[in-house]
Amino acid sequence: MSDTAAELDRNPEDDLGLSPDFVRTVVDRIDAGDAPAVRKLTADLHPSDLAELIELLRPDERRTLVAILGPDFDLVALSELDEGLRDELLSHIGPGRVAEALADLDTDDAVYLLEDMGAEEQRELLNRMPEEERTQIERSLEYDEDSAGRLMQRDIVVVPPHWSVGQTIDHMRESVDLPETFFEIFVVDEAFHAIGTVPLSRIMRTKRPVKISDIMDMDQTLIPAAMDQEEVAYQFEKYNLVSAAVVDEEERLVGMVTVDDVVEVIQEEAGEDIRRLAGVGDEALTDTVIQTARSRFPWLFANLFTAAIAAIVISAFGVSIEKMVTLAILMPVVAALAGNAGTQTMTVTVRAMATRDLVEFNVRRVISREVLVAFLNGIIFAILMGIGVGFIFGDWQLSGVIAVSMVITLGFAGLSGILIPLALDRAGADPAISSSVFLIALTDAVSFLAFLGLATWLLL
Amino acid sequence: MSDTAAELDRNPEDDLGLSPDFVRTVVDRIDAGDAPAVRKLTADLHPSDLAELIELLRPDERRTLVAILGPDFDLVALSELDEGLRDELLSHIGPGRVAEALADLDTDDAVYLLEDMGAEEQRELLNRMPEEERTQIERSLEYDEDSAGRLMQRDIVVVPPHWSVGQTIDHMRESVDLPETFFEIFVVDEAFHAIGTVPLSRIMRTKRPVKISDIMDMDQTLIPAAMDQEEVAYQFEKYNLVSAAVVDEEERLVGMVTVDDVVEVIQEEAGEDIRRLAGVGDEALTDTVIQTARSRFPWLFANLFTAAIAAIVISAFGVSIEKMVTLAILMPVVAALAGNAGTQTMTVTVRAMATRDLVEFNVRRVISREVLVAFLNGIIFAILMGIGVGFIFGDWQLSGVIAVSMVITLGFAGLSGILIPLALDRAGADPAISSSVFLIALTDAVSFLAFLGLATWLLL
Numbered sequence: 001m002s003d004t005a006a007e008l009d010r011n012p013e014d015d016l017g018l019s020p021d022f023v024r025t026v027v028d029r030i031d032a033g034d035a036p037a038v039r040k041l042t043a044d045l046h047p048s049d050l051a052e053l054i055e056l057l058r059p060d061e062r063r064t065l066v067a068i069l070g071p072d073f074d075l076v077a078l079s080e081l082d083e084g085l086r087d088e089l090l091s092h093i094g095p096g097r098v099a100e101a102l103a104d105l106d107t108d109d110a111v112y113l114l115e116d117m118g119a120e121e122q123r124e125l126l127n128r129m130p131e132e133e134r135t136q137i138e139r140s141l142e143y144d145e146d147s148a149g150r151l152m153q154r155d156i157v158v159v160p161p162h163w164s165v166g167q168t169i170d171h172m173r174e175s176v177d178l179p180e181t182f183f184e185i186f187v188v189d190e191a192f193h194a195i196g197t198v199p200l201s202r203i204m205r206t207k208r209p210v211k212i213s214d215i216m217d218m219d220q221t222l223i224p225a226a227m228d229q230e231e232v233a234y235q236f237e238k239y240n241l242v243s244a245a246v247v248d249e250e251e252r253l254v255g256m257v258t259v260d261d262v263v264e265v266i267q268e269e270a271g272e273d274i275r276r277l278a279g280v281g282d283e284a285l286t287d288t289v290i291q292t293a294r295s296r297f298p299w300l301f302a303n304l305f306t307a308a309i310a311a312i313v314i315s316a317f318g319v320s321i322e323k324m325v326t327l328a329i330l331m332p333v334v335a336a337l338a339g340n341a342g343t344q345t346m347t348v349t350v351r352a353m354a355t356r357d358l359v360e361f362n363v364r365r366v367i368s369r370e371v372l373v374a375f376l377n378g379i380i381f382a383i384l385m386g387i388g389v390g391f392i393f394g395d396w397q398l399s400g401v402i403a404v405s406m407v408i409t410l411g412f413a414g415l416s417g418i419l420i421p422l423a424l425d426r427a428g429a430d431p432a433i434s435s436s437v438f439l440i441a442l443t444d445a446v447s448f449l450a451f452l453g454l455a456t457w458l459l460l
Numbered sequence: 461m462s463d464t465a466a467e468l469d470r471n472p473e474d475d476l477g478l479s480p481d482f483v484r485t486v487v488d489r490i491d492a493g494d495a496p497a498v499r500k501l502t503a504d505l506h507p508s509d510l511a512e513l514i515e516l517l518r519p520d521e522r523r524t525l526v527a528i529l530g531p532d533f534d535l536v537a538l539s540e541l542d543e544g545l546r547d548e549l550l551s552h553i554g555p556g557r558v559a560e561a562l563a564d565l566d567t568d569d570a571v572y573l574l575e576d577m578g579a580e581e582q583r584e585l586l587n588r589m590p591e592e593e594r595t596q597i598e599r600s601l602e603y604d605e606d607s608a609g610r611l612m613q614r615d616i617v618v619v620p621p622h623w624s625v626g627q628t629i630d631h632m633r634e635s636v637d638l639p640e641t642f643f644e645i646f647v648v649d650e651a652f653h654a655i656g657t658v659p660l661s662r663i664m665r666t667k668r669p670v671k672i673s674d675i676m677d678m679d680q681t682l683i684p685a686a687m688d689q690e691e692v693a694y695q696f697e698k699y700n701l702v703s704a705a706v707v708d709e710e711e712r713l714v715g716m717v718t719v720d721d722v723v724e725v726i727q728e729e730a731g732e733d734i735r736r737l738a739g740v741g742d743e744a745l746t747d748t749v750i751q752t753a754r755s756r757f758p759w760l761f762a763n764l765f766t767a768a769i770a771a772i773v774i775s776a777f778g779v780s781i782e783k784m785v786t787l788a789i790l791m792p793v794v795a796a797l798a799g800n801a802g803t804q805t806m807t808v809t810v811r812a813m814a815t816r817d818l819v820e821f822n823v824r825r826v827i828s829r830e831v832l833v834a835f836l837n838g839i840i841f842a843i844l845m846g847i848g849v850g851f852i853f854g855d856w857q858l859s860g861v862i863a864v865s866m867v868i869t870l871g872f873a874g875l876s877g878i879l880i881p882l883a884l885d886r887a888g889a890d891p892a893i894s895s896s897v898f899l900i901a902l903t904d905a906v907s908f909l910a911f912l913g914l915a916t917w918l919l920l
Binding site: 018048128169178183201205239266283284290315328331357361 | 814829
């Protein structure tokens with residue numbers, strides 16, 4: 001049984017990641033407590049696949065798997081896990097083993113595993129590590145969370161400009177403490193200031209006697225260690241970087257950021273924006289029901305208050321609705337379109353701010369563009385709604401009222417859709433995080449006010 | 461004037477990209493037709509910064525800038541521009557110059573510039589290119605849009621396994637047609653099957669006589685040329701790749717994808733999801749007002765119909781609303797909360813599908829989790845709303861009705877939020893593209909039906 005299981009295709013061509021059959025077989029063997037089969041099945045898994053497998057398991061199965069694998073459990077897989085899971089599993093593995101594994105990792109990966117732990121746990125692990133690695137990690141941890149200093153790798157290849165290509169190659173052949181992979185070497189002056197870089201491919205193609213200073217690029221992108229990771233990602237994307245030097249406040253080289261970490265940041269930040277716009281916290285599919293319900297509660301609760309504002313506006317026109325119930329039928333249509341038009345503008349704005357397409361220089365032009373777009377669609381939908389309402393209810397005065405409300409509310413929605421995220425950004429807040437609450441509260445209130453107000457004034 | 465202007469800081473530390481002052485100065489000189497100053501100001505701009513500058517200009521200023529720069533205009537900047545702008549500017553630059561520039565680019569960048577052109581324009585440019593480059597580009601263009609074949613670079617370093625490190629280095633020193641930068645070399649057998657890779661950093665650190673077969677990695681990720689770019693990005697992210705071999709159907713090596721192109725894909729796809737969820741097409745800030753209004757119209761139009769369904773549901777309860785106008789005041793609150801709870805679930809689902817955290821194996825578990833979360837929040841908001849309505853309106857029967865409606869609609873919203881994107885995905889559609897239309901139509905209709913229906917049945 002376990003022998004045929006081990007032959008199962010881990011990754012058939014029509015499927016990325018682990019095949020459902022493979023996962024099912026492993027789960028089956030875990031549940032049966034068949035340790036040899038589990039070990040055999042998972043022996044050749046890439047750490048990323050092992051992490052994927054762990055995320056698909058139930059909590060009890062995860063603990064069993066880690067217990068079965070024991071010292072064979074590849075701790076590199078931990079850095080690919082959701083944060084909650086990572087901390088849970090770390091507490092199941094003895095601190096001695098974790099400290100050992102951490103010392104073997106590149107500094108950036110070790111920092112990634114350590115940074116979310118409690119202070120005590122972190123201290124315990126650091127104390128168990130060799131002094132050199134400990135000092136490097138401690139220095140990285142001094143930088144702010146989500147800064148380039150946390151992302152960076154400290155083991156880098158650094159040479160003086162007067163060295164030859166041959167000397168450089170020999171130096172690399174002799175060094176032991178190099179990063180696992182790297183793509184360029186950094187050139188520094190006597191004070192360790194970053195003055196240039198040479199891609200490995202160029203070193204490879206240059207004759208040994210040539211001087212490094214003759215082939216180095218002096219136009220490099222320097223990343224200050226305090227730079228936010230989102231800005232680091234922007235630099236990498238804009239200038240198509242693969243690695244970049246990280247410097248301290250005196251422009252001295254302290255490490256490098258590599259693109260694989262940046263890819264992670266880009267995915268994270270994109271996911272953050274999309275979730276924040278929808279009022280979802282930093283949740284993962286592996287979170288429990290209670291954790292998830294709790295993370296979604298605040299947004300729904302805020303929404304309760306904004307919806308109450310809309311209800312108050314409507315209640316001010318209770319008498320009008322009693323006289324003309326058609327108003328109650330049509331008012332959600334006006335509010336729905338305004339809410340959607342506002343959301344469109346807001347999404348484009350938040351996205352353009354994230355990709356830095358919207359900057360100080362063009363902000364006025366973009367605002368007027370958005371307002372024009374909103375009015376243009378406002379006029380089109382005013383005509384469509386006006387005609388529709390006129391024919392369906394045979395009331396051409398009501399038709400006029402809804403048409404005028406449409407232009408007012410869609411124009412207002414467009415303006416709010418761009419001004420709210422801009423204002424949040426100016427105030428130092430993330431423009432994605434709560435724009436929708438304010439936006440929908442505003443568009444709802446204005447829609448009901450415009451439509452019910454105009455109707456009361458002109459029709460009743 | 462133009463001299464001090466040239467000394468303006470292009471990129472002060474507190475600002476990423478071009479400084480507003482720099483942009484303003486350039487615009488000022490362009491508008492004044494001061495060609496020498498414009499040339500001086502833009503002479504040392506990185507192509508990415510030149511592209512950023514172009515995107516910030518008005519259409520007439522763009523044409524003036526391109527005319528002023530003439531043959532000094534770095535065509536590499538074109539590949540960093542929004543699609544619409546790229547095509548516009550290409551038509552201003554003579555085909556002779558474009559063809560020349562294309563031949564100098566790596567195949568992936570040349571394909572990127574060519575793929576969106578009209579067939580005739582494309583033909584004309586290809587005919588002007590040297591045969592070798594033309595054939596390579598034509599072969600890449602045969603692959604589907606958004607496939608790995610389009611993304612890949614065809615100039616790669618390929619060696620047989622029996623070569624030594626020294627032979628490999630000498631080969632690279634002698635080759636002329638190598639890519640601008642590369643990070644690994646590929647090992648193939650006689651039939652050109654990809655059998656291994658060696659990172660440059662390892663070649664660099666190994667002594668010349670060592671055989672390639674002794675240091676190559678055999679566990680490489682092979683990318684089929686037909687693979688969709690989104691799946692390519694997933695592989696890169698999951699396995700932290702920097703470059704990967706692209707193979708044809710017979711697993712023969714045809715090129716490589718590098719991480720800089722993948723970073724672009726990840727940004728694009730993340731932006732696509734966020735825009736599609738909000739019902740915005742593939743628009744750019746540089747699109748005109750008419751283009752933008754047109755791209756947003758379809759979603760608003762669809763929303764008109766879904767809102768009409770809600771209106772029909774309400775109209776069925778016109779008599780109830782006339783009797784009890786409080787219903788009209790409270791019904792948008794129920795609908796707003798249900799819509800938001802549904803959007804939360806839908807966003808998490810769409811995102812989890814994009815990052816492949818939601819797969820066949822865990823789909824049932826995730827569905828039940830989402831429904832449980834929805835019911836849990838449904839019960840909490842039922843209590844909150846029930847108490848609030850009871851005290852405000854002094855009507856504890858109405859309070860009971862709204863509480864029960866809350867549980868029903870939030871539970872329903874959670875279920876729809878996960879089932880709609882799943883169903884769209886099963887049907888082969890993008891789960892992001894129109895989930896919201898269906899979702900809000902459903903949650904609105906169910907909210908009004910549950911609340912007004914229960915109220916009519918129990919209270920009137």
